Amino acid sequence: MSQDIRVFIVDDHHLFRAGVRSELEDIVHIVGDASEVDAAIEMIRERVPDVVLLDVHMPGGGGRTVLDAVAQTHPGVRFLALSVSDSPEDVIAVVRAGARGYVTKTVETAELAEAIGSVAAGEAVFSPKLAGFVLDAFANALPADLDPELDQLSTREKEVMRLIALGHTYKECAGRLDISVKTVERHVSSVLRKLQLSNRHELARWAADRRIV
Amino acid sequence: MTPGLIDTDIFFAGGYPISSPFLFATTRGITATIAPALAVAAASAVGVNAANARALEVLTINFLSPLVVAWGFGTIKTQDGRRREAEEALGVERDKLARADERAEMAAHLHDSVLQTLALIQRRAQENREVTRLARRQERQLRAWLNGGPTLAAGNTLSSALIRAAEEVEDEYDVMVEMSTAGDHELDERTSGLVLAAKEAMTNAARFSGVDRIYVLSETSIGLLRLVVRDQGTGFDPDRVSDDRRGVRESIVGRLERLGGTATIRSKVGDGTEVELEIVVSAE
Numbered sequence: 001m002s003q004d005i006r007v008f009i010v011d012d013h014h015l016f017r018a019g020v021r022s023e024l025e026d027i028v029h030i031v032g033d034a035s036e037v038d039a040a041i042e043m044i045r046e047r048v049p050d051v052v053l054l055d056v057h058m059p060g061g062g063g064r065t066v067l068d069a070v071a072q073t074h075p076g077v078r079f080l081a082l083s084v085s086d087s088p089e090d091v092i093a094v095v096r097a098g099a100r101g102y103v104t105k106t107v108e109t110a111e112l113a114e115a116i117g118s119v120a121a122g123e124a125v126f127s128p129k130l131a132g133f134v135l136d137a138f139a140n141a142l143p144a145d146l147d148p149e150l151d152q153l154s155t156r157e158k159e160v161m162r163l164i165a166l167g168h169t170y171k172e173c174a175g176r177l178d179i180s181v182k183t184v185e186r187h188v189s190s191v192l193r194k195l196q197l198s199n200r201h202e203l204a205r206w207a208a209d210r211r212i213v
Numbered sequence: 214m215t216p217g218l219i220d221t222d223i224f225f226a227g228g229y230p231i232s233s234p235f236l237f238a239t240t241r242g243i244t245a246t247i248a249p250a251l252a253v254a255a256a257s258a259v260g261v262n263a264a265n266a267r268a269l270e271v272l273t274i275n276f277l278s279p280l281v282v283a284w285g286f287g288t289i290k291t292q293d294g295r296r297r298e299a300e301e302a303l304g305v306e307r308d309k310l311a312r313a314d315e316r317a318e319m320a321a322h323l324h325d326s327v328l329q330t331l332a333l334i335q336r337r338a339q340e341n342r343e344v345t346r347l348a349r350r351q352e353r354q355l356r357a358w359l360n361g362g363p364t365l366a367a368g369n370t371l372s373s374a375l376i377r378a379a380e381e382v383e384d385e386y387d388v389m390v391e392m393s394t395a396g397d398h399e400l401d402e403r404t405s406g407l408v409l410a411a412k413e414a415m416t417n418a419a420r421f422s423g424v425d426r427i428y429v430l431s432e433t434s435i436g437l438l439r440l441v442v443r444d445q446g447t448g449f450d451p452d453r454v455s456d457d458r459r460g461v462r463e464s465i466v467g468r469l470e471r472l473g474g475t476a477t478i479r480s481k482v483g484d485g486t487e488v489e490l491e492i493v494v495s496a497e
Contacts, residue, residue, distance in 0.1 A: 013329040019336065084332045105332040128428060132393020135432065139396040165393040166443045166487075167428040 005120045008049035009033035010040040010066055011082070012058050016105070020053065020082075023109045028116055037062075041069045048074060050120045054099065056083040056090045067097045080119045082107075088133050096196050101125025123185050124192040131164035134191060151198045153191060160187045327355060342425075346387045353380060371398040371438070374405065375431055378412040382427075386419035389426050396433030398494065406472045407438060407492055413464040414442035414488040422446025422486060438492050445485040451478050465490070 005028045011017045012035045021030055031047045034040035037058055044052060044066070052070070054063040063081065070077050079099040083090060091102050100119045103112060104127060115125040126134070138153045146152075153161065156177075163173040170188070174181045334348040372394040379390035398404055411429065418427045422444040431440045461478065465488065469476040474492030 016329050016333055019333050023336075084328050105329075106335045108336070128391045128393060132395060132430065135393065135395035135430075139432070139434065162430060162432070162441075165428065165430045166441055167391060167426070167445065 003027070004029055005051060005116060006031045006047070006049040007116060008040075008044055008047060008052045010044075010052060010058065010063065011035065011055040013055070016055075020112075024113065024116075027109075027113045037065050040066045044070050044077060045073055049077060051116050052077060052079050053082050053116070054079050054094070056081050056094045062090075063094055064097050067094060067099060071098050078119050078122070080115060080125060088137075091130060091133060092137065092195070095130070095192070098196065100192065101127075102130045103127045104129055124188045126161070126164050126188055126191070128165050128167050131161045134195060135161050135165060137195075146199055150194055153194065154187075157187050157191050157194075160184055161191060164188075323355060328352065331355070342387055346384075349389065350384060369400050371400055371404045371408065371433070372431065374400050374408040375411060375429065375440075378408055379415060379429060382412065382415045382419055386416070387425065388419045390415060390429055391426065392429045392431075394431045398433045398438060403472050403492060403494065404438065406468055407440060407474070407490060410465050410468045410472075410476065410490055411440050411442055413461075413468075414490070417461065417488075418442060418444040418446065418486060421449070436493055436495070438494055440490045442488045442490075443485065448480045448482050448484045448486050450482055451480050 007024065007028045007030050009017055009020055009030065010033070014035065017033050017035065021033060024030060031049050032043050034043050054066060056063045058066070067079055081091065081094040081099040081102040082105055083102065084105040095102055101115060101124055103115050103125065107115070107127070118125050135158065159177060160173055163176055168176065170181050170184045173184045331348045331352040335345055375394060376392060379392050382388065383390050415427055415429065424444055424446040428443045429441070431438070466476045469490055469492070472492050474490065477489040478486070480486035
């Protein structure tokens with residue numbers, strides 16, 4: 001893992017911030033952290049990190065406000081959502097707002113570091129959980145008035161999502177499907193794009209219906 | 214009672230005999246009003262010559278007016294009682310609302326503090342598995358409570374039953390099951406059988422794989438239920454499963470055959486195990 005990936009942490013829980021900070025300190029370059037939305041926006045704009053680790057549950061508008069504000073002025077800053085909640089509507093909301101991935105807070109340090117590296121490199125990071133949500137959200141038959149290009153997953157994309165939901169790494173996916181890792185990454189990015197641009201009204205309804213918390 | 218009214222009370226009570234029962238009634242209640250009113254009236258009577266017609270007039274005023282006032286206040290008191298009942302009912306409602314508010318606030322607090330702490334413990338306590346397990350169980354109970362209403366796990370569907378099965382395996386074998394459910398199906402005899410087979414596969418993974426994380430994906434598409442249980446553990450040679458491993462033969466393969474479905478077990482020594490279960494269901 002490259003020490004020169006500049007990471008900023010936004011989380012309103014001091015304990016958690018301190019914990020993540022100490023775990024990641026030797027692996028990446030942590031340029032700062034913030035516990036409030038406004039302070040986070042200001043500091044991120046000032047320090048321009050490569051990756052922002054963003055808690056999706058923040059008081060005062062939540063992580064989404066930070067994401068929207070930073071995206072307007074610094075579209076190059078990439079976001080990795082981190083959440084304790086696992087609530088599909090929160091997760092889907094931040095991903096649709098532009099986060100390049102989502103991991104749960106119980107993720108192990110090595111996995112988190114790897115995810116940060118991938119996001120810094122412009123890739124999408126799908127945890128098994130997110131892949132499961134995506135499969136569920138795109139599961140129903142497509143209503144006639146939607147664009148199949150954006151509003152449904154291709155067979156290959158579904159296969160990749162299934163393997164990720166079962167805990168396979170991109171490399172393992174590539175091996176299983178007999179395609180290159182680059183192709184797997186392309187599929188995942190394409191799913192991310194669909195997730196962000198899809199007009200499937202089911203995405204919103206589905207997220208609201210399915211309250212696992 | 215506001216201090217202002219009490220001041221007024223004292224002022225008027227000493228000022229005019231008829232106003233005093235009125236003010237006393239409002240401040241002290243009806244019994245406390247009649248008694249002093251009669252006492253005042255009686256005292257007036259003693260000091261007045263009974264033959265004096267003027268005195269009779271005074272007596273009337275002193276005896277009757279407190280009674281009229283008392284009667285008037287009796288009526289007011291009754292209405293007051295009704296009002297109080299209504300207020301009590303309102304109070305109960307208010308209490309309920311207050312409790313709901315309190316609950317929401319507590320939920321927010323628990324979500325923000327306890328859940329975060331539990332997550333942190335799980336991250337940092339990898340060397341202490343008992344602590345991790347406790348934290349995970351507490352987290353699950355807390356989530357269920359925070360959610361208030363029925364959680365997905367409490368439902369009566371395939372996904373709900375799978376989540377419950379996974380939770381049991383997590384608790385019993387100190388592992389973590391990463392469950393994804395895409396689509397859902399009603400829980401009937403066949404899907405219940407599918408859950409039992411899946412639970413057996415999870416249990417096997419928990420007991421024999423040597424790893425503490427198990428992945429489960431259940432997918433429901435039109436007419437087909439597909440469920441995969443996967444671990445990245447030690448694996449085994451499927452051709453050499455000893456006869457005492459009844460779990461795989463009976464509870465998984467045999468059960469799926471009886472359900473008219475298929476079970477495919479893919480495993481390699483050193484390369485994990487994947488159990489795939491499929492049954493065809495009538496399209497809903």
